[in-house]
Amino acid sequence: MYQLYTYPNCEKCEKTKSFLDLEEIAYQEINTALQEGLVEIRKLYSQIKDKIRRDEKGHLLLPILIKRNDSGIEEVVQSLDEIKEYCFDHGVEESLEVMDNMKNLVGRRKKFK
Numbered sequence: 001m002y003q004l005y006t007y008p009n010c011e012k013c014e015k016t017k018s019f020l021d022l023e024e025i026a027y028q029e030i031n032t033a034l035q036e037g038l039v040e041i042r043k044l045y046s047q048i049k050d051k052i053r054r055d056e057k058g059h060l061l062l063p064i065l066i067k068r069n070d071s072g073i074e075e076v077v078q079s080l081d082e083i084k085e086y087c088f089d090h091g092v093e094e095s096l097e098v099m100d101n102m103k104n105l106v107g108r109r110k111k112f113k
Contacts, residue, residue, distance in 0.1 A: 002027040005041055005064040013063045016080050023087060032062065044073075051076040 004020065004027045006013035020027055031037045053061045065083050067075040077086045
C-alpha cells in the first residue's frame with residue numbers, strides 16, 4: 001500500500017498525484033494540513049526522519065510517498081523525480097506520452113480552478 005503525504009496548493013504534490021493517477025498506482029492521500037494528517041505524520045516521523053529532507057526553515061519537503069508492507073515501511077521517496085525513478089525501477093514503465101499527458105492534465109486542472 002502507498003501513502004502520499006501532501007499539503008494543499010503544493011504544486012509538487014499535485015504533479016505527483018497526477019503522475020500516480022496516470023500510472024494507475026493506487027495510493028492513500030494524507031493531507032498534512034488537516035489534524036488527522038498532522039497526527040499521522042508525527043507518529044510516522046521517528047521511523048522516517050533519517051530518510052527525509054527538510055527545507056532551510058526545517059519544514060518537511062512534500063510530497064512524501066511511503067510504501068508499506070506487512071512488516072512496516074518498505075520505502076520512502078520524497079520528490080517527484082525520486083517517485084518516478086522508484087516506479088520505473090519497480091515495474092511501472094514511463095514514456096514520453098505519459099509525461100505529455102501528465103503535463104496536459106496539470107494544465108487543464110489549472111484552467112478550471
